[in-house]
Amino acid sequence: MKKKILLLGSKGNLATKIINFYKNNKNVSEKFVLIKSFKKIKNKNDLKKIINVKNLNFIINCIGYTDVEKSEKNQKIAYFANSVIPKWLSELLKKNKKIFVMHFSTDHVYSPKKNIKNREDSFKAINIYSKSKLAGENFIKKINSIILRINFFGKFKKRERESLCYWMKDNLEQNKIIQGYSNIYFSPLHSSTISKYVFDILKNPYRGIYNLGSKNKISKYEYLKILAKGLKLNHSLIKKHSYSNYKAKVKRPKNMGMNINKLMKKFKFTASDIKFEIKKNINDYKK
Numbered sequence: 001m002k003k004k005i006l007l008l009g010s011k012g013n014l015a016t017k018i019i020n021f022y023k024n025n026k027n028v029s030e031k032f033v034l035i036k037s038f039k040k041i042k043n044k045n046d047l048k049k050i051i052n053v054k055n056l057n058f059i060i061n062c063i064g065y066t067d068v069e070k071s072e073k074n075q076k077i078a079y080f081a082n083s084v085i086p087k088w089l090s091e092l093l094k095k096n097k098k099i100f101v102m103h104f105s106t107d108h109v110y111s112p113k114k115n116i117k118n119r120e121d122s123f124k125a126i127n128i129y130s131k132s133k134l135a136g137e138n139f140i141k142k143i144n145s146i147i148l149r150i151n152f153f154g155k156f157k158k159r160e161r162e163s164l165c166y167w168m169k170d171n172l173e174q175n176k177i178i179q180g181y182s183n184i185y186f187s188p189l190h191s192s193t194i195s196k197y198v199f200d201i202l203k204n205p206y207r208g209i210y211n212l213g214s215k216n217k218i219s220k221y222e223y224l225k226i227l228a229k230g231l232k233l234n235h236s237l238i239k240k241h242s243y244s245n246y247k248a249k250v251k252r253p254k255n256m257g258m259n260i261n262k263l264m265k266k267f268k269f270t271a272s273d274i275k276f277e278i279k280k281n282i283n284d285y286k287k
């Protein structure tokens with residue numbers, strides 16, 4: 001029998017990619033039924049009604065408030081989406097061991113002083129976005145769940161203009177010089193790779209908090225350079241720049257590179273190379 005998944009926040013960027021992956025992969029749609037929900041949740045009862053699906057096996061929670069700068073101003077909204085909704089979910093499912101929840105958190109919860117690849121237990125939140133996400137994790141980890149700390153890129157319909165890739169393309173096409181942070185590191189995956197892992201995990205799920213990223217980290221500057229070269233844009237217009245938390249509107253972690261060994265070992269997955277992931281990002285713009 002097919003397993004039932006309820007996808008919360010189904011019009012969001014990641015959710016849309018998960019839906020595409022589901023639709024385009026027969027071996028996935030043969031195993032799972034995907035039920036989408038994008039209804040605005042205003043109170044616990046709204047959520048209760050949404051998750052009241054007969055014989056439900058999984059909930060994937062893609063609800064979130066992800067704008068790091070706006071989170072500083074709109075703290076209430078950020079905490080609502082990133083921690084109050086997870087709190088209600090955890091309360092509603094407290095006694096329910098049958099439903100397994102997949103919840104997304106972020107590499108933003110890492111801010112180490114040393115140049116290391118962050119392991120799951122060494123988090124430190126330095127802004128409202130990451131604090132609200134950590135608070136959400138604390139509720140979700142109490143129930144039958146997996147929390148995936150991620151960072152991803154891709155081409156999205158929603159807020160495409162806000163993506164790093166769009167911003168770079170737009171400026172370079174107009175021959176404008178841009179600055180890429182050479183001191184901010186991350187280990188993102190292409191959104192389609194995350195989507196594949198999502199279903200692979202749900203085929204044989206385990207509880208816990210896991211980093212899910214590429215096997216190597218890269219600076220934002222290097223990422224932009226590779227992307228620009230792949231898109232045949234004038235990459236010499238990208239200049240190295242150092243991010244300074246003293247001058248910036250919002251404090252940002254500089255080293256978000258993740259150690260993904262825990263997930264790779266537990267699920268017996270193979271890690272993906274960052275350059276391979278960026279190639280997928282380049283192909284998004286060639287379609």
Ligand SMILES: NC(=O)c1ccc[n+]([C@@H]2O[C@H](COP(=O)([O-])OP(=O)(O)OC[C@H]3O[C@@H](n4cnc5c(N)ncnc54)[C@H](OP(=O)(O)O)[C@@H]3O)[C@@H](O)[C@H]2O)c1
Pocket residue numbers: 009010011012013014015038039040041042061062063064065066081104105106107133150151152153158
């Ligand atoms: N984007 C990234 O690079 C990134 C990096 C690390 C982690 N993550 C995590 O990945 C997850 C998905 O992120 P995303 O980029 O796909 O975010 P997104 O595109 O902003 O999608 C979030 C979705 O949540 C919905 N939502 C917000 N408040 C809601 C509420 N009260 N009731 C119902 N739905 C609500 C939004 O609906 P409306 O648009 O209608 O408000 C939107 O569809 C989040 O947990 C995020 O923290 C994202």
